[in-house]
Amino acid sequence: MTPTLQNRCNDxxxxxxxxxxxxxxxxxxxxxxxxxxxxxxxxxxxxNQINSNNFTDTNHWRCLTGSIWSEVPSVQVLSYKILNxxxxxxxxxxxxxxxxxxxxxIEWANAEEALEASKIIHKDSYGVVLETGDTVILTxxxxxxGANFIAPKGTIVRKIRLVPDNAExxxxxxxxxxxxxxxxxxxxxx
Numbered sequence: 001m002t003p004t005l006q007n008r009c010n011d012x013x014x015x016x017x018x019x020x021x022x023x024x025x026x027x028x029x030x031x032x033x034x035x036x037x038x039x040x041x042x043x044x045x046x047x048n049q050i051n052s053n054n055f056t057d058t059n060h061w062r063c064l065t066g067s068i069w070s071e072v073p074s075v076q077v078l079s080y081k082i083l084n085x086x087x088x089x090x091x092x093x094x095x096x097x098x099x100x101x102x103x104x105x106i107e108w109a110n111a112e113e114a115l116e117a118s119k120i121i122h123k124d125s126y127g128v129v130l131e132t133g134d135t136v137i138l139t140x141x142x143x144x145x146g147a148n149f150i151a152p153k154g155t156i157v158r159k160i161r162l163v164p165d166n167a168e169x170x171x172x173x174x175x176x177x178x179x180x181x182x183x184x185x186x187x188x189x190x
Contacts, residue, residue, distance in 0.1 A: 013043035016063035136186040
């Protein structure tokens with residue numbers, strides 16, 4: 001733990017204020033650097049529940065009603081993130097309704113979920129996730145525009161490539177021509 005964090009935490013968990021013999025330093029995602037302004041000092045109880053994404057011990061998290069008002073932005077962000085995960089609890093929702101956070105802190109708190117939501121996932125007609133290099137089988141006859149032929153149902157397309165900005169399209173070679181195929185017309189070959 002850096003001297004900055006040691007001084008800031010005053011030998012207490014920055015969320016629940018528990019005194020302990022040992023603490024964990026937690027970098028708030030999606031940040032990965034080890035700058036003290038992106039980190040929070042946590043007791044083992046808080047750290048383990050956050051790492052396992054287990055917030056069922058809602059009584060423990062009542063401490064967030066105090067930590068959300070911290071002067072330390074990283075503590076505010078982590079408190080906000082956890083309160084949003086347990087917002088079915090009326091006290092958590094009340095806390096979120098009464099707190100004001102700077103817009104940049106809210107963006108930081110929501111950035112991990114935004115990154116996750118922005119990932120494009122290609123799935124075949126059965127909902128199976130496709131990856132570059134997979135082999136797929138056509139589930140119906142496809143009229144290949146510009147090549148003037150029909151790719152019959154059951155055609156095997158090897159070593160597909162995913163279209164990076166469109167989850168509904170893949171590229172593959174049929175009859176020597178590279179074509180774009182809609183994912184709803186293929187199934188992944190095992």
